[in-house]
Amino acid sequence: MRSLSAEFSSHLSDEVTTLCRVFVLELSDARRFAFTDHDQSLLFDGLSAQPLQAGETEQRGGFDADSGALQPVFGLELSRDAILDGVLDGAVLSEHRVNWQSPDQSVHLTTGRLGAVTLRGDMFETEWLGQATLLDRSTGRVFS
Numbered sequence: 001m002r003s004l005s006a007e008f009s010s011h012l013s014d015e016v017t018t019l020c021r022v023f024v025l026e027l028s029d030a031r032r033f034a035f036t037d038h039d040q041s042l043l044f045d046g047l048s049a050q051p052l053q054a055g056e057t058e059q060r061g062g063f064d065a066d067s068g069a070l071q072p073v074f075g076l077e078l079s080r081d082a083i084l085d086g087v088l089d090g091a092v093l094s095e096h097r098v099n100w101q102s103p104d105q106s107v108h109l110t111t112g113r114l115g116a117v118t119l120r121g122d123m124f125e126t127e128w129l130g131q132a133t134l135l136d137r138s139t140g141r142v143f144s
Contacts, residue, residue: 002107002108004107005105007102007105008099008105008106008107011099011102011105017099018099018100018101019097019098019099019100020036020037020038020042020097020098020100021036021037021095021096021097021098021109022034022035022036022042022044022049022095022096022098022103022106023035023036023093023094023095023096024044024045024047024093024094024096025091025092025093025114026091026092026093026094027087027088027091028087028089028090028091029087032047033047033077034047034048034049034050035049035050035051035052036049036050036051036052036098036100037051037052038051038100039051040100042098042100042103043103044096044098044103044106049103080119083117083119083124084119088114088117088126089114090113090114091113091114092111092112092113092114093111093112093113093114093128094108094110094111094112095108095109095110095111096108096109097109110130111130112128112129112130113128113129114126114127114128114129115127115128115129
């Protein structure tokens with residue numbers, strides 16, 4: 001069960017809430033970027049979360065492994081060559097629900113890794129692999 005502050009719990013019980021999603025992307029070299037589906041930037045966890053200019057996220061539920069796709073179009077400070085060289089390999093993406101009027105009121109929803117990356121012009125699409133996908137892979141030796 002998730003632990004919520006009293007202030008955030010109170011906000012959630014109000015008739016009107018001011019919630020947005022914040023995605024934090026941490027690269028293997030420890031650089032961190034934050035993005036939000038809110039229409040203005042906000043300070044979250046010491047990062048300036050920039051509005052997504054466009055994009056799409058998909059999350060599968062049910063009995064499927066917790067995974068999805070992310071199709072962002074945002075100002076990552078990464079060159080196309082850096083992406084081709086694998087700077088996104090092993091990157092960790094976490095999702096948070098945040099009160100945009102008071103960003104210290106938040107709850108962590110999920111964490112996953114970036115999977116295969118596909119480049120199309122200035123855009124990229126990447127798989128988002130939830131923690132459950134680690135249980136869905138075969139490891140070890142195979143005997144026939």
